[in-house]
Amino acid sequence: MNTxxxxxxxxxxxxxxxxxxxxxxxxxxxxxxxxxxxxxxxxVVIRRILGMLRKAGLVISQTGPDGGTRxxxxxxxxxxxRIYKAxxxxxxFHLHYNTPDLTCPVGAHIQDCLAGPLQExxxxxxxxxxxxxxxxxAKEIADRSGLTKLIAMGLTMDQxxxxxxxxxxxxxxxx
Numbered sequence: 001m002n003t004x005x006x007x008x009x010x011x012x013x014x015x016x017x018x019x020x021x022x023x024x025x026x027x028x029x030x031x032x033x034x035x036x037x038x039x040x041x042x043x044v045v046i047r048r049i050l051g052m053l054r055k056a057g058l059v060i061s062q063t064g065p066d067g068g069t070r071x072x073x074x075x076x077x078x079x080x081x082r083i084y085k086a087x088x089x090x091x092x093f094h095l096h097y098n099t100p101d102l103t104c105p106v107g108a109h110i111q112d113c114l115a116g117p118l119q120e121x122x123x124x125x126x127x128x129x130x131x132x133x134x135x136x137x138a139k140e141i142a143d144r145s146g147l148t149k150l151i152a153m154g155l156t157m158d159q160x161x162x163x164x165x166x167x168x169x170x171x172x173x174x175x
Contacts, residue, residue, distance in 0.1 A: 006087040010049050011137065012039050014058065014083060018075040018138040019147060023157040029061075029068030049087060056086035075135035084129050092125060093118040 013035050020028045032050060036043040050069055053059045058078060061069045071078075095114065100107030142148040150160050 004088060006049060006052075007084050009039055009041065009045070010053060010083050010087045011080065011134070013046065013049060013053070013069075014071070014075070014078065014134050015138045015141055017059065017069065017071045018134060019142065019151075020157045021071055021075070022138075022142075023151045023155065023160065027070065028157070029066065029070045031068045035069075052087045053083075056082070058083065058086060075138055076133055078134040079130050080132045080134070080137070081126055081129035083134065084126075091118075092122045 016035060016038055017030055020030050032043050032046045035050075036046045039046060050059060050061060054061055054069075054072075057072055059069050060072045061067070095111045095118075100110060102108045139148070142151070147160065150163065155163070
């Protein structure tokens with residue numbers, strides 16, 4: 001079964017944008033290069049996912065030297081389900097890609113027997129994602145990482161980033 005990390009990467013991007021919003025205000029635009037470093041992936045992957053998020057109305061991007069991406073709406077109004085639907089395609093589970101041998105006792109019935117439980121599992125996942133917002137995830141991460149305290153102290157995200165980034169450019173919390 002193919003699995004996708006687009007939902008997790010998209011949520012990661014949106015949590016970073018939320019942190020910048022909380023520290024620097026609504027109009028702060030984050031560059032895709034910064035996002036790709038945080039996610040530790042190619043900037044092309046980030047830009048592709050940003051395109052999906054932009055199409056779903058979750059982010060606004062601008063080009064140019066002062067360009068970047070910012071949230072299009074408040075993180076409290078963005079559910080994880082909305083993020084999921086913006087970047088994932090089709091069903092979570094797939095039955096056989098080819099029709100099984102219908103003369104086989106298992107092949108003749110496997111898809112019918114699994115369709116219901118798989119639909120129920122997908123519905124449960126969507127219900128769970130609908131019950132949690134981007135703001136809740138971002139707050140939990142900010143609390144766990146210490147970002148909440150740094151933002152409360154009035155530090156900007158540039159100052160916070162310098163607090164976590166070494167000379168090599170890697171994210172490592174400095175003492």
